[in-house]
Structures are given as structure tokens and as C-alpha cells.
Amino acid sequence: MxxxxxxxxxxxxxxxxxxxxxxxxxLLHKATGVVNFAQGDLLTLGAYLAVxxxxxxxxNTLLGYALTLIIAFMVGVGIERIxxxxxxxxxxxxxxxxxxxxxxxxxxxxxxxxxxDLRTLPPPLGNKVLHIGGxxxxxxxxxxxxxxxxxxxxxxxxxxxxSIGRQVRALAADRETALLQGIRVNRLSILMFGLSAxxxxxxxxxxxxxxxxxxxxxFTLLLASFAAVxxxxxxxxxxxxxxxxxxxxxxQLLTGYVNHDYSEAYPYIILLxxxxxxxxxxxxxxxxxxx
Amino acid sequence: MSATDSxxxxxxxxxxxxxxQSTLEASPVGQVDDTRVAGTGIRPVIFARHQFIxxxxxxxxxxxxPLFVHGLYGLGVAKTAGLFAIxxxxxxxxxxxxxxxSFATTAFYAVGAYTSIWASQYGGFLVGFLAGIVAAGLxxxxxxxxxxxxxxxxxxxxxxxVSALSLIILREWESFTGGGLGRYGVKPVSLFxxxxxxxxxxxxxxxxxxxxxxFLLILFERSxxxxxxxxVRDMADVARTTGLRSSPMLVVAFALGxxxxxxxxxxxxxxxxxxxxxxxxxxxxxxxxxxxxxxGVRSVWGPPIGAVVLILLPEWLRSIADYKDLIYAGVILLxxxxxxxxxxxxxxxxxxxxxxxxxx
Numbered sequence: 001m002x003x004x005x006x007x008x009x010x011x012x013x014x015x016x017x018x019x020x021x022x023x024x025x026x027l028l029h030k031a032t033g034v035v036n037f038a039q040g041d042l043l044t045l046g047a048y049l050a051v052x053x054x055x056x057x058x059x060n061t062l063l064g065y066a067l068t069l070i071i072a073f074m075v076g077v078g079i080e081r082i083x084x085x086x087x088x089x090x091x092x093x094x095x096x097x098x099x100x101x102x103x104x105x106x107x108x109x110x111x112x113x114x115x116x117d118l119r120t121l122p123p124p125l126g127n128k129v130l131h132i133g134g135x136x137x138x139x140x141x142x143x144x145x146x147x148x149x150x151x152x153x154x155x156x157x158x159x160x161x162x163s164i165g166r167q168v169r170a171l172a173a174d175r176e177t178a179l180l181q182g183i184r185v186n187r188l189s190i191l192m193f194g195l196s197a198x199x200x201x202x203x204x205x206x207x208x209x210x211x212x213x214x215x216x217x218x219f220t221l222l223l224a225s226f227a228a229v230x231x232x233x234x235x236x237x238x239x240x241x242x243x244x245x246x247x248x249x250x251x252q253l254l255t256g257y258v259n260h261d262y263s264e265a266y267p268y269i270i271l272l273x274x275x276x277x278x279x280x281x282x283x284x285x286x287x288x289x290x291x
Numbered sequence: 292m293s294a295t296d297s298x299x300x301x302x303x304x305x306x307x308x309x310x311x312q313s314t315l316e317a318s319p320v321g322q323v324d325d326t327r328v329a330g331t332g333i334r335p336v337i338f339a340r341h342q343f344i345x346x347x348x349x350x351x352x353x354x355x356x357p358l359f360v361h362g363l364y365g366l367g368v369a370k371t372a373g374l375f376a377i378x379x380x381x382x383x384x385x386x387x388x389x390x391x392x393s394f395a396t397t398a399f400y401a402v403g404a405y406t407s408i409w410a411s412q413y414g415g416f417l418v419g420f421l422a423g424i425v426a427a428g429l430x431x432x433x434x435x436x437x438x439x440x441x442x443x444x445x446x447x448x449x450x451x452x453v454s455a456l457s458l459i460i461l462r463e464w465e466s467f468t469g470g471g472l473g474r475y476g477v478k479p480v481s482l483f484x485x486x487x488x489x490x491x492x493x494x495x496x497x498x499x500x501x502x503x504x505x506f507l508l509i510l511f512e513r514s515x516x517x518x519x520x521x522x523v524r525d526m527a528d529v530a531r532t533t534g535l536r537s538s539p540m541l542v543v544a545f546a547l548g549x550x551x552x553x554x555x556x557x558x559x560x561x562x563x564x565x566x567x568x569x570x571x572x573x574x575x576x577x578x579x580x581x582x583x584x585x586x587g588v589r590s591v592w593g594p595p596i597g598a599v600v601l602i603l604l605p606e607w608l609r610s611i612a613d614y615k616d617l618i619y620a621g622v623i624l625l626x627x628x629x630x631x632x633x634x635x636x637x638x639x640x641x642x643x644x645x646x647x648x649x650x651x
Contacts, residue, residue: 035444082624083624086628087627087628090631092443092444093392093443094627094631096392096444096447097580097584097623097627098623098624098627098628100577100580100623101581101619101620101621101623101624101627102620102624104577104616104619104620104623105616105617105620105621105624107616108614108615108616108617108620109617111616112613112614112617223451223452223455226448226451227448227452229448230445230448230449234444261463262459262463264455264459265455265456265459265460267452268452268453268455268456268459269456271448271449271452272437272438272449272452272453272456275438275441275445275449276437276438279438279439279440279441279442279445280440280441280442280445281445
């Protein structure tokens with residue numbers, strides 16, 4: 001039983017990180033229709049910045065976190081200005097490719113800045129563990145899950161209960177009409193790019209005490225959250241969080257009880273099986289195509 | 292003479308002009324299942340002139356490469372460029388001609404290589420080569436069939452999963468791939484009992500396959516099948532109303548691309564003589580995507596030119612090798628932003644600019 005609890009806890013931690021990245025992807029997709037492939041490298045950026053401020057420069061933990069999030073926000077704004085704004089009139093694929101190029105550029109800048117060594121950060125709550133039913137769960141794991149849940153609720157409220165949320169949904173529905181209604185579409189899409197970059201960086205600074213930062217960190221994690229985003233339907237925040245948790249917990253249980261050689265393969269198998277059975281993900285969305 | 296010349300180019304420019312395409316591409320950005328490829332439009336191939344003459348020129352160009360490039364290293368780089376040219380030709384079928392955004396390149400490359408090594412034990416290089424092509428093509432067809440109803444982005448992410456999954460399976464399947472140890476002593480490329488083992492011969496072998504690949508692609512480009520495929524790519528629903536069966540066409544195009552990639556994998560195995568799991572990575576899929584974008588998606592010459600440039604770029608810029616990826620990123624961004632047609636469209640763009648200047 002304690003093994004089961006430990007496996008589920010590990011799955012929740014892993015799923016929460018995937019969900020944090022996925023929240024950023026869904027938020028951006030909801031507002032602008034862009035699938036941002038730079039999300040993983042923004043997470044790496046967050047991890048490295050936190051290490052840079054807190055370990056290398058001995059900064060106060062909260063101040064370091066705040067600076068990290070602010071810088072990530074600005075990088076997100078930069079991505080919007082360089083990779084999205086000039087391409088808005090072109091096809092979706094052009095934007096996807098430009099986010100790819102920006103991700104590659106960001107990753108190589110990080111390698112130039114920090115090298116390829118593994119870097120880590122002491123957990124902010126110390127190395128204590130929580131005992132539940134005989135299983136030891138690190139506080140950092142609990143923290144990640146709590147932060148993810150709080151952000152999920154906050155994002156749902158933001159999107160469905162505030163004026164900004166209504167504007168975002170109007171922007172997503174039809175950019176021109178939103179503009180005619182007096183919504184500042186440019187400012188809004190900049191805000192959304194910044195916010196989703198901050199979400200990714202938050203994932204990075206939370207994950208770096210558990211998984212050491214390396215240049216490939218974000219891209220590896222990105223694959224798992226793509227599985228969650230696809231399964232949860234691109235526009236469904238709740239579905240995405242559920243899918244992220246379900247995939248990670250299933251992966252941990254299969255690894256623990258079935259075969260650990262294929263541990264990394266399980267998310268891909270789940271993703272492919274679901275896509276074969278339901279081509280547009282578990283939760284179907286309706287879109288229209290104009291010719 | 293000059294009058295007919297200018298009228299011919301005028302017709303060409305109207306057909307290829309951006310305003311014609313912009314009506315085809317006037318699509319809202321926020322759609323997941325928008326299958327249109329950046330910067331492409333329906334372009335009647337009869338206006339793509341001199342394709343066979345260009346091909347002849349390319350043959351001559353390839354034939355004289357060993358006069359200028361010497362040694363194991365230089366010819367090795369040239370051979371790598373040839374392999375990536377074949378990979379990106381395969382990607383042209385999948386991406387440019389049928390609008391399928393795929394990251395499974397490296398999976399087909401690896402399947403081609405390992406199948407070829409396995410089959411060549413039973414009948415020499417040619418048997419292995421053909422087996423690699425068929426296996427990779429079939430693998431691609433199965434994947435596309437299974438995922439045929441997935442929209443563009445979902446399909447892209449699924450192929451990312453296919454790549455990662457294939458590499459894991461190949462790593463664990465030790466009796467077939469040798470696992471982490473790899474496969475040593477692969478039979479060399481041989482033709483009619485003659486083994487091609489020197490760097491020059493190996494380069495010619497790879498380049499010959501690349502040139503044959505381009506030739507077949509040109510034939511395909513000039514066939515009615517290409518026009519049907521482009522129709523399906525741009526307007527799948529409309530194409531279906533005219534009686535075209537869109538799904539089988541996309542499967543065949545994807546499989547053709549996979550077969551090219553399998554050929555490249557087989558050549559990699561038999562020219563290097565050694566293959567292990569680190570020979571393949573998802574980075575290869577990304578590189579091939581970048582090559583095709585850089586070269587251009589509107590012409591058969593785009594992919595090979597992009598491959599050659601992107602392989603040679605780090606060689607020319609050896610002193611700033613650390614900045615390689617940064618330069619890649621900058622180049623791709625520049626191409627997407629200012630030159631959506633890729634490097635091949637450069638002469639056309641310059642001509643257009645000059646004409647505009649002459650008019651003003």
C-alpha cells in the first residue's frame with residue numbers, strides 16, 4: 001500500500017509539472033490559436049534564472065522567484081513581438097515554426113550562458129518529508145501540486161469571471177470583431193504571451209529542486225505536457241489538468257508494477273492509443289474552416 | 292525575342308504572384324486543423340521550366356565535387372549533406388506536397404537503417420537497401436493510416452511521440468538493433484559485385500541515390516497526381532466533393548516520404564559500417580524540417596539546397612561553432628519572416644524587386 005501511495009504521489013508531482021506547462025500552452029492557444037513550442041525552453045529559462053539569482057548571487061528566495069517570473073514575462077513579450085506579431089496574417093504553421101526557431105535560439109543562448117552542466121537549487125521548504133500511510137512524500141512535491149491547483153483555479157476564474165477573460169475569449173473567437181468592439185487586441189495578446197511564459201518559468205523554478213536543470217530539461221518535459229494538452233482538448237483547462245495527472249499517475253503505476261524498462265515510453269503509448277481512437281483528443285472541440 | 296521573353300515571364304509572375312496565393316491563404320490564424328503550408332499555393336508545374344536541364348546541371352555539379360573536396364573528412368561532410376538531402380526530399384513529399392507536419396523523420400531513418408542491416412545478411416547490400424525502403428515506407432503508411440483523422444497539430448505531436456517511442460523500442464530490442472552496443476561490420480555498399488569502400492565512391496553512391504530521388508520527384512511533380520495532392524492539401528473538403536479520395540492520397544504521399552527516409556537510413560548504415568542508437572535522435576527530425584524551410588517548400592530544389600547549406604554552414608563558420616544553433620535559429624526566423632519561399636525563391640524575389648525598381 002505504501003508503495004502504491006508513493007507511486008501515486010510521484011505521479012501527482014510529475015503530472016503537476018506537466019500541467020503547469022500545459023496551462024501555459026492552453027492559455028495561449030485559447031487566446032491566440034498559437035501552439036507555442038518554446039514553452040519547454042521557457043521552463044528551462046525559469047529553472048536557470050532561479051539558480052542564477054538564488055544560488056549564484058545569494059538572493060532572497062522570494063525576490064529571486066519574482067525576478068525570474070518578471071524576466072520570463074518579458075521574454076514572452078519578446079516572443080510575441082518577434083515570432084507572432086509579424087506573422088499574424090500568415091498560416092498557423094508559420095507561427096508554429098517561428099516559435100520553434102525561437103525555442104532553438106533560447107536553448108542555445110542558455111547553453112552559451114550556463115554551459116551544459118547540471119545545476120540545482122535547494123528546495124525552499126527544506127528537505128523535510130510528509131508521511132502518508134507509510135510513504136514519504138517530499139514537501140517540494142506537495143508544494144508543486146498545491147501551486148498547480150491554486151493556479152488552475154485562478155486561471156479558471158480569470159478566464160470565466162473577469163473582464164479580461166471575456167476579452168480573451170472574444171479575441172480567440174474573432175480578432176477583427178474583438179477589435180471593432182474596442183478590445184485592445186495587441187495589448188491582450190502581448191499580455192497572454194507574457195503570462196504563459198511566466199507560467200512556464202514558474203514550472204521551471206518549482207521543478208529545479210527535484211530535477212536538476214540541464215539545457216534539455218524543458219524539451220523533455222514538454223513532450224509529456226503535449227500529451228496532456230492533446231488528450232485534454234486544446235482549449236479545455238480542466239481537461240488538460242486532469243489529463244496531465246492521469247498520464248503521469250498511469251506512467252508511474254505502470255513503471256512500478258509492470259516494466260520499468262519502458263518507463264519513458266508509456267506517455268507516448270497512451271497518447272498514440274487515444275489519438276488513434278479519438279483523433280482530436282479525449283475532449284472534442286468544434287472549429288470551423290473557412291475557404 | 293525580348294518581347295516574347297518578357298510576356299512569358301509576365302504570365303509566370305501572375306500565376307506565382309502573391310495576390311493569387313493570398314486569396315488561397317486568407318485563413319484565420321486560430322484554427323487547429325488548418326492544413327495549409329506557409330508560403331505555398333497551387334502553382335501549375337508547366338511554369339516550372341527547365342527542370343530536367345537543372346537536373347542535368349546538378350548531376351555535373353555533383354560529379355565534380357571530389358575535384359574540390361578532398362580527404363576523409365571533406366568527403367564525409369559531403370556524404371552527410373547527401374544523406375540529409377535524401378531525408379529532406381522525403382520530407383518534401385510529406386510536408387510541402389501534402390501539408391503534413393511530421394517529426395517522425397528520424398523514426399523512418401532508423402527503421403530503414405536497421406532493417407537494411409538485418410536484410411543485408413541474407414542477400415547483400417541491394418536486398419538490404421530495398422528492404423529498408425519498403426520497411427520504412429510501410430511503417431510510415433501504417434502510422435498515417437492509424438492517425439489519418441487527426442488534425443494538423445495533433446498529428447504533429449503524435450509523430451513526435453512516434454519518434455520518441457520508436458527510438459525507445461529500437462534501443463530495447465537488442466536482438467534486432469544490438470541495443471546500446473550498436474551494429475558493427477555492416478556490409479559496404481556494393482553494386483554488381485563491386486564494393487564501394489573509398490570515401491569518393493561512397494560519396495558518389497549517396498549522391499547518385501539523392502539525384503535519382505530528385506529525378507523521381509520531378510516526374511511526380513509534373514504528373515496529374517501532384518495537382519490532385521496539392522488540391523487535397525489546400526482544400527481537403529472541397530477536393531472530396533469533386534470525387535478525390537483524400538485519405539488514401541495522403542497516406543501514399545506520407546509513405547513515399549518515409550521510403551526516401553528509409554533509403555537514407557540504409558545508405559547511412561552501409562557507408563558508415565556502424566550504427567548505434569545514438570546515430571538517431573529527434574534533433575534529426577528538427578534539422579530536416581529546418582532544411583526544407585530554409586531551402587524552400589515551393590520547388591523540388593529547395594530541400595536539397597537547404598540540406599547542403601545547413602550541413603556546410605557550421606563547416607564554413609568553424610570559428611564560431613558554439614553559436615551554431617543560434618545561427619540556425621536566426622536563419623530560420625529570417626526565412627519565415629522575410630523569405631517565406633526559402634532560398635530557392637531568392638532569384639525570383641530579386642528579379643521582382645529589380646522590376647519594381649525599373650518601373651518607378
